[in-house]
Amino acid sequence: MTVPRGSAPPTGPGHRPDGPAPTPAGDPAELLAALGGSWTWILGSAVATLVPGVLVLVWPNESLHVLAVLIGLYLLVIGVFRFVAAFSRREQGERLPGLLLALLFVLAGVLCLRNPMQTIAALSLIVGVVWLVSGMLTAYTALATRDLPHRGVVLAAAALGIVAGVVVLALPTESARALTRLLGLWLVLLGLVELGVAFAWRAALRRAAAAHQGGIAAPL
Template structure:
């Protein structure tokens, strides 16, 4: 997952409460930045992770073909969310890791959809690498961002991603059913962790807005 960093949302006619996206006027990069800082956008990213996990767990008898399609769609949607969230970074140098992760998710999603009849090992490798890299980058953000609110939620999400990647890569699955249950479980855990981060970000945005211009200089 991607955690936005930058100044706290400003109050005024050009900014909407809770970090929501502004109107269509203005620079497209600024519009994407406001959207990426929105807690609702982060919640949407969490739902995009949670829903495939629930579907996979509810229908464990589905074939590897269906699993590959679901995972491919999940990775494509996640890549799109991460791409927009990249613009929430204030410094251009901080955007590179998020952009690389977005590209990785999109490429992995294309690989899953391009050949949905691939082997269990190939699907596990693709998902495991994405989760591991995503978890490491999120962990770096949580440690490097000194003013990150609710750091514990972000650290928890990062650890879950790292463990999920390691488990999927290290534990070979002998059947599509075993792989389905494993991925479904981790998707649900990751989705719930991202939901917690989204609501924590909403609380930080509201505190920043209520504090006004004399409040804290920045959030994350």
């Protein structure tokens, strides 16, 4: 899942309640940092997880080929979200886990799309490993990041990712239908948790903006 900026929400004359302040157009890294630190970007990542989960649950009778394509596209899209979100970390040491996680999602997505006729076991292995590693890296980032708002929510999302990975890897699925239901259920759960993270981050941004405005209005 996406972990927002590594410290308390920024404030200042250019700060907006829906995300970080505008940055100079000439610096791509700063533009990516502004985008990745916005609560709407986290919301987009949540929707990108939730929608495939709903689709998989609504059409459980589709073939393994269709399931592999859906999962592959999901992994590629989430990889892009993770890549941009990584630039919202201020320190290089905090940015590296996010970039590694983005690379993992993209590689897994390519594997799913390159051979969509692979076996059920192979697809389960790819998704299970991605969720397990993603949850572990998210937990590490949440614990290592200083002044992270709503750390408990982020850790809960990380724990859910770890459990999802363990369940997919540990429970054998004998049919594409069983795998579809399992993956769809976990995608929906992960998407709902990330929705909670997005709205919690929006609340933190608004509180920071309100505190900054109160500080300006207070007499010296």
